[in-house]
Amino acid sequence: MSQFTQDFQLQLADLMRWRRDVRRFCIDEVDEAVLTRCLDAFHMAPSVGLSEPWRVIRVQSAAARDAALANFEVANANALAGYDGERAQIYGTLKLSGMRDAPVQLAVYCDEDTCKGAGLGAATMPEMRRYSVVGAVTHFWLAARAEGLGVGWVSIIDPVQLGRDLDVPEGWTLVAYLCAGWPEADSLTPELETAGWEERTAPRAPLRR
Numbered sequence: 001m002s003q004f005t006q007d008f009q010l011q012l013a014d015l016m017r018w019r020r021d022v023r024r025f026c027i028d029e030v031d032e033a034v035l036t037r038c039l040d041a042f043h044m045a046p047s048v049g050l051s052e053p054w055r056v057i058r059v060q061s062a063a064a065r066d067a068a069l070a071n072f073e074v075a076n077a078n079a080l081a082g083y084d085g086e087r088a089q090i091y092g093t094l095k096l097s098g099m100r101d102a103p104v105q106l107a108v109y110c111d112e113d114t115c116k117g118a119g120l121g122a123a124t125m126p127e128m129r130r131y132s133v134v135g136a137v138t139h140f141w142l143a144a145r146a147e148g149l150g151v152g153w154v155s156i157i158d159p160v161q162l163g164r165d166l167d168v169p170e171g172w173t174l175v176a177y178l179c180a181g182w183p184e185a186d187s188l189t190p191e192l193e194t195a196g197w198e199e200r201t202a203p204r205a206p207l208r209r
Helices: 006-017 032-044 062-081 085-093 128-146 159-166
Strands: 054-058 104-111 150-154 172-181
Touching: 006 128, 032 054, 032 128, 054 128, 062 085, 062 104, 062 159, 104 128, 128 150, 128 172, 159 172
Parallel strands: none
Antiparallel strands: 054 104, 104 172, 150 172
16 A cells, blocks of 8 residues: 655645535536546445445436425425524524535435345445445545535435435435535635534544443
């Protein structure tokens, strides 16, 4: 294995620190060559049994985007109704999706029925396929950040309704709805921390048994 330089290690640490969840995007289009380089990172990700279960849908048509946005807005209103007092007040001010402006939107699924990998490593923990997709999303996210792009993960969404709207196969499970594009601004601080919703936990040593 190659020994990476200390400069590279520091740059990698910077890249991970700059990997923020972005929800405020410029409307400028993303060059297709840039996006392709980022998407290629999926194929460099590890996966259980080498199953490569990720399935990426580019949500591009106006109808598909409108349906996804309407889905989010209903789910977001329902989520707000679950809070009261100060939490509800803060929640109401949060921007939790960049779906109105992000030029690139991706629905990332796990193919639970894939034959690739012959089930290796997934018999006792079938959720490993989904974890593999999460790892691939992280690869994509870091590649996008290295290109100067921002990415936001929208989890306030009804996956069943989205699956109907996108007409995905029955055996696919939604893992991530991603918005990507050029961020309005860069920040090392999570937006939820800035808004007073929560604070980042200090590093902790691993538990020992």
